[in-house]
Amino acid sequence: MSQDVSTPPDARQLAALVASVTQDLASSLDPTATLRHVLSSVVSYMHAEAGSIFLVEGEGAAAELVCRACQGPVDVKGLRLRPDAGIVGQTVQSSATRVVRDVAEDPNFSAVVDADTGFCTRSLLCAPLVVQGRCIGAVELINKRSREGLFDAADEALATALAASAALAIHSARMAQELIVQERMCRELELAREIQSGLLPPAHTPGLPVYGCNRPATEVSGDFFDCRLLPDGRVYFAIADVAGKGMNAALLMSRTSSLLRCLAREATDPAQLLADVNRELCETGRLGFFVTAICGFHDPVSGEVRLANAGHLPALWIQAGQPVRSFAASGLPLGIEASAGYETEIFTAQAGDLYLYTDGLTEARDAAGEEFGQARLTETVLALAGFAGNKLVQLEAALTAGGFTARDDLTLLQVEFSKAFCDDESVPDVDPETAGQALLALAFRSNPAALAPMRAALRQTLEGVGLIHQACEDIVLAVNEACANVIRHAYGPSMDGPLRLAVFATGGEVRVVVDDWAPPVDFCHIRPRDLDDVQPGGIGTHFMQALVDSCEYAHRTGGVGNRLILRRRFAALTPAGEPSER
Amino acid sequence: MSISVSDVLGYRVVALKGEVDLACSPDVRSAVLAEIRDRQHTLVDLSGVSYIDSSGIASLIESYQTARKAGVKFGLTGVNDAVMAVLKLARLDLIFPIHASVPRDLVD
Numbered sequence: 001m002s003q004d005v006s007t008p009p010d011a012r013q014l015a016a017l018v019a020s021v022t023q024d025l026a027s028s029l030d031p032t033a034t035l036r037h038v039l040s041s042v043v044s045y046m047h048a049e050a051g052s053i054f055l056v057e058g059e060g061a062a063a064e065l066v067c068r069a070c071q072g073p074v075d076v077k078g079l080r081l082r083p084d085a086g087i088v089g090q091t092v093q094s095s096a097t098r099v100v101r102d103v104a105e106d107p108n109f110s111a112v113v114d115a116d117t118g119f120c121t122r123s124l125l126c127a128p129l130v131v132q133g134r135c136i137g138a139v140e141l142i143n144k145r146s147r148e149g150l151f152d153a154a155d156e157a158l159a160t161a162l163a164a165s166a167a168l169a170i171h172s173a174r175m176a177q178e179l180i181v182q183e184r185m186c187r188e189l190e191l192a193r194e195i196q197s198g199l200l201p202p203a204h205t206p207g208l209p210v211y212g213c214n215r216p217a218t219e220v221s222g223d224f225f226d227c228r229l230l231p232d233g234r235v236y237f238a239i240a241d242v243a244g245k246g247m248n249a250a251l252l253m254s255r256t257s258s259l260l261r262c263l264a265r266e267a268t269d270p271a272q273l274l275a276d277v278n279r280e281l282c283e284t285g286r287l288g289f290f291v292t293a294i295c296g297f298h299d300p301v302s303g304e305v306r307l308a309n310a311g312h313l314p315a316l317w318i319q320a321g322q323p324v325r326s327f328a329a330s331g332l333p334l335g336i337e338a339s340a341g342y343e344t345e346i347f348t349a350q351a352g353d354l355y356l357y358t359d360g361l362t363e364a365r366d367a368a369g370e371e372f373g374q375a376r377l378t379e380t381v382l383a384l385a386g387f388a389g390n391k392l393v394q395l396e397a398a399l400t401a402g403g404f405t406a407r408d409d410l411t412l413l414q415v416e417f418s419k420a421f422c423d424d425e426s427v428p429d430v431d432p433e434t435a436g437q438a439l440l441a442l443a444f445r446s447n448p449a450a451l452a453p454m455r456a457a458l459r460q461t462l463e464g465v466g467l468i469h470q471a472c473e474d475i476v477l478a479v480n481e482a483c484a485n486v487i488r489h490a491y492g493p494s495m496d497g498p499l500r501l502a503v504f505a506t507g508g509e510v511r512v513v514v515d516d517w518a519p520p521v522d523f524c525h526i527r528p529r530d531l532d533d534v535q536p537g538g539i540g541t542h543f544m545q546a547l548v549d550s551c552e553y554a555h556r557t558g559g560v561g562n563r564l565i566l567r568r569r570f571a572a573l574t575p576a577g578e579p580s581e582r
Numbered sequence: 583m584s585i586s587v588s589d590v591l592g593y594r595v596v597a598l599k600g601e602v603d604l605a606c607s608p609d610v611r612s613a614v615l616a617e618i619r620d621r622q623h624t625l626v627d628l629s630g631v632s633y634i635d636s637s638g639i640a641s642l643i644e645s646y647q648t649a650r651k652a653g654v655k656f657g658l659t660g661v662n663d664a665v666m667a668v669l670k671l672a673r674l675d676l677i678f679p680i681h682a683s684v685p686r687d688l689v690d
Contacts, residue, residue, distance in 0.1 A: 448605035455601070455633070470667070473633075477668065480635050484604045539672055540636035546671055 022165040029176035035069040038166040048141035055137035091126040091138040100124040123150040127163035131171040209416040211390040222249030223411035239356040240293035270308035271342035282338035290335040319352030320385035320456030349417040360410030366403040438502040446497040478547040481540040490518035517561040592688030594622040599630030602638035611641035629660025
C-alpha cells in the first residue's frame with residue numbers, strides 16, 4: 001500500500017490497484033464491517049484527512065442520505081441529509097464524482113457541519129457508489145494530507161474507480177445480509193407455523209363428535225378451530241377468523257385461541273365467554289385488528305347446544321329432511337368495542353350436524369370468478385346429511401370438484417349431534433368387496449335415533465334411481481325394519497353396536513345389504529308372526545318380507561356378524577298392501 | 583315427532599306429528615296408554631304422520647287391546663295414504679275403528 005503521493009498512478013497502476021482493492025473489499029459479508037473497511041481503505045489510498053460514506057435510505061419522498069461510516073476527527077455517523085443536500089446530494093443525484101478543490105470558492109458547499117464541529121474543511125472529493133446503474137450513496141473525502149490539503153483531477157479519477165469497487169462490496173454485503181434475514185424469516189415463519197398448528201387440535205379426536213380442518217393460505221394462518229372435552233362431559237367447540245394475514249394475524253389468533261380455551265373450562269354461557277375475551281382483547285390489543293368467532297358447548301347426554309356468534313358467518317344446523325337452521329351473529333367481532341354484548345342460542349339437537357366455517361370457504365372462487373357462496377354450501381351439506389362421520393372431506397372434495405379454489409385461510413368445523421352415528425373408525429364405511437359400486441354407503445350405531453337420518457338418505461338415493469314414490473317407501477320401510485331388528489335384538493341392551501348399510505341398483509333390482517357385528521343369529525328362528533293373531537311384535541319381520549322380493553340372511557365372511565340382503569326387482573314394483581299372495 | 587293431546591266431543595284426541603319409528607314409539611305408546619288407563623275414550627289423530635313403522639303399529643295394537651279390556655272407545659282419525667298403506671300391510675285396516683273425523687257418538 002505504498003503509493004507515491006506526489007505522482008498520480010497511471011492507467012495500469014490504477015487497474016492493478018482497483019483489482020487488489022476489489023478483492024480486499026469483497027472479503028467481508030457483514031455490511032457494517034464492510035462499510036468500515038471500505039471507508040478506511042479509500043481514505044488511506046486517497047491520503048485524505050477524513051471521510052464518510054452516505055447511503056440512500058428510504059424510497060421516494062421519504063428518501064434521505066444517512067451517514068453510515070465515518071473516519072476522521074469528527075464523527076458524523078448517523079447524520080441524515082435531504083437527498084439533494086450539499087455536495088453529497090449533488091453527487092448522488094448526478095451519479096458523477098464532484099471535486100470542490102477549494103471550498104472557500106464554492107457557493108454549493110454547505111457549511112453546517114463545520115459550524116457545529118469546528119472542523120476546517122478545505123477541499124472535498126465526493127464519488128458516487130453506483131451498482132448496476134443505480135446510485136446507492138456516495139463516499140465523501142475531506143482534505144488531502146498534502147499539497148495544501150487540496151484534491152486534484154488525478155484524485156478524482158482514482159476516487160471514482162475506488163468508489164465503484166467499494167459500491168460493489170457494499171452491495172454484495174447487503175445482498176448477503178438480506179439473504180440471511182430472509183432465511184431467518186423463513187425459519188421463523190416455519191417455526192411459527194409449527195407452533196400455530198400445535199395450537200390446533202387434531203382433525204378428529206377419538207370419542208369427540210367434532211371434526212375440524214384448517215388450510216392456511218400462507219405459512220401462518222389467521223383462522224383457528226378448537227374443540228375439547230370438558231371435565232363435566234360437555235364438548236367445547238370454537239371457530240375464529242382474525243382480520244388480516246401473516247404474523248400479526250397469527251399472533252392474535254394464538255392469543256384469542258388461548259383466551260377462549262382457558263376461559264371455556266369454567267364457562268357455561270358462550271355469550272359471556274365471548275364478552276370476556278372481547279374485553280381482554282380490547283384492553284390489550286392493537287387498534288384495527290379484530291376477530292370474528294363462534295363458540296359453543298354441546299352436552300352429548302342431554303343434546304343441549306349453546307352457542308354465541310361474534311360477527312362470524314352463520315353456523316348451520318343441517319338435518320336430513322328438516323329445514324336448515326342458521327345461527328347468525330348476535331354481536332360485533334371481538335376486539336372492536338370493549339362493552340360489546342352477545343346472545344346465547346340454546347337448542348336441543350339429537351340429530352344432524354352443526355357446521356362452522358370461515359369465509360375462505362364461501363369466498364372460494366372458480367375460474368369464472370364466481371364464489372362458492374352460502375347457497376352452494378347449504379346445498380352440499382344437505383346432500384351429505386345421510387352420511388355418518390367426518391363430512392368435511394366430502395365438503396372439500398365438492399369444492400375441488402366444482403373447480404373452486406380457496407383464496408384465504410379455509411377452516412371448517414363439524415359438530416355431529418347424533419349419538420347413534422359412529423364417532424370412530426371401527427366400522428368400515430364401505431364393504432371392500434363392494435366398494436365403489438354402492439349408490440349409498442352408511443355406517444351408524446344401533447340406536448333408534450339413527451333411523452330417521454338413515455331413511456332420509458335412503459329415500460333420496462332411491463328417488464335418484466327413479467323408483468316411484470310407493471316403491472321407495474316400501475323399500476325404506478323394509479330396510480327400517482331390518483335395522484330396527486338389529487337395534488332391538490342384535491346387540492342386547494347396547495345402543496351403540498355398529499351397523500352398516502349399502503345400496504345397489506343393478507341388473508333390474510335394488511339390493512340393500514345390512515351388516516352388523518353382533519353374535520351370529522340362528523336364522524331358523526326368524527319368522528313372521530301369524531297375522532290373524534292380533535299381537536304386537538313380529539310385525540317388523542312380516543313387513544320386511546312382504547315389501548321386498550327376497551330377504552336373504554348370511555353369516556359374513558370372517559365369522560363375525562350377520563348380513564341381510566334385501567332385494568326388490570324393478571319389474572315387481574307394486575304398492576304396499578297389495579302383494580297379499582306372497 | 584311431536585305429541586299433543588286435546589279434548590274433542592268427549593274424546594281425548596292424541597295427535598301425532600312427524601315420523602313414528604323406534605325412536606319415538608315408546609313415547610307414543612305411553613301417551614296413548616295413559617289416556618286409556620285413565621278410562622278416557624281415545625282417538626289417535628294420524629293426519630300429521632308422514633311415516634310409521636312396525637313399532638308405531640305395535641303401539642297402536644297394544645292401545646287397541648288395552649282399550650277393549652278397559653271398556654273405553656279407541657280409534658284412529660286422519661289416516662292418510664302413507665299410514666293406510668302400512669295399516670293394510672299389517673291387515674289392521676279392518677280391525678281398527680277408523681274415522682274420517684272425530685265422531686259425534688258421545689255427544690248425541
